[in-house]
Amino acid sequence: MTDPEKKTLRVALLGCGTVGREVVRLIESQSDDLTARVGAELQIAGIAVRRGGRDRGVDPALLTTDAHGLAVRDDIDLVVEVVGGIEPARSWLVDALKAGKSVVSANKALLAEDGATLQEAAAAGGADLYYEAAVAGAIPILRPLRESLHGDRITRITGIVNGTTNYILSSMDSTGAGFNEALDEATELGYAEADPTADVEGFDAAAKAAILASLAFHTRVTAADVHREGITEVTAADVASARAMGCTVKLLCIAERHTDADGGESVSVRVHPAMLPRTHPLASVGDAFNAVFVEADAAGQLMFYGRGAGGAPTASAVLGDLVAVARNRLAGARATPESPYADLRIRPMAEARTRYHISLDVSDKAGVLAEVAAAFARQDVSISTVRQEGRGDDATLVAVTHTATDAALAATVEALRELPIVRNVVSVMRVEGGESK
Ligand SMILES: NC(=O)C1=CN([C@@H]2O[C@H](COP(=O)(O)OP(=O)(O)OC[C@H]3O[C@@H](n4cnc5c(N)ncnc54)[C@H](OP(=O)(O)O)[C@@H]3O)[C@@H](O)[C@H]2O)C=CC1
């Protein structure tokens, strides 16, 4: 409950791990400044963790293992959730919001799976729900989409939104590090999720892609609507092959607005590794940095860049939201939530227009090229470049296509697998940039 005399807002912190610890540090170390910016003191009234009895460098009297009890306690004004996962976090936040507590969350998995339920609870409780930290760590991207670009029409978002996979791919590219070694480093640095499968299999990026697409296109996109591929199949040979083409491999999230044949609109949202020309603005985004490239009708192209993972960068975004919800609360106001009014059709991946880089082990005989080219032609897929590496039994053909539907490209790969002269389809990867759709 807001104390009008003392002007203190009481904060329940759910989670005290990589991000939570930094939230505590920032609130404590900037206490006076935050009080001046908010107009009231932000006081941490309790901290929920899973395992009690550990020294966490915080006042032990604040610790509890009853997150739900803390979130709905009468004296709590603001709830910060930095635990992660769907349940029990959803139940805690729904009950806190219905009880009128303003909520700040970094939980992209929950927001992408069931943001609608949280928004309904926020509306029922007349409370704020802010989640800037859920996408791209410290980078302010959700607020620009929700506010600054609200008068424009966004057509496309291309992003690197997972720090762990970008760290792994950048290390493989620049130092030749192995996949597992780089993943261990990313985990040690606090970038990876509690279960890093969420990072390397693309679930984390897909959740962020769903949140970005929902805000950019004013429609409901959930994680289940996002085509998702991770980076576990990316090999050192793929990275070297990309390098030979003047490209680098990145895990991209791509959200596009389309005009359908009947004049209506649809959106496609996908996450997959892709070869990107080194001249592309996203190609130079290394380490655990993230970047989001936004294209809009009037604004043109914008790029948002910064630290996308790690305790302190993420806590920076959490604190920004905390100040915003605290101010709203003092003003007796609530931010107008984004409406999914556009209700756009979600296009399946098969309809997306992409390009493929295909590497084949072939028998180096006369007519091989013609047979391979015919397989592409049967699917109406046009080849942009083709080159042969090696000779005889070691011959490899590398083909890069022009843009075609993903369905036609996938069918081409299946047809190539059936050709007797193709010993092995060594790798298939999409290519982004460098050609209009
Ligand atoms: N790390 C990052 O770079 C970023 C993380 N995020 C998101 O922020 C959230 C937190 O991430 P992070 O700090 O890395 O995660 P951690 O795993 O480091 O911390 C999670 C915290 O939640 C606590 N917790 C887990 N289950 C419960 C439970 N049932 N009841 C009470 N407390 C519980 C844990 O307690 P205990 O300490 O006892 O285990 C721990 O303190 C996630 O949603 C993540 O996706 C967003 C952007 C970046």
Ligand SMILES: N[C@@H](CC=O)C(=O)O
């Ligand atoms: N595991 C995530 C953390 C931030 O969202 C990542 O690597 O980007």
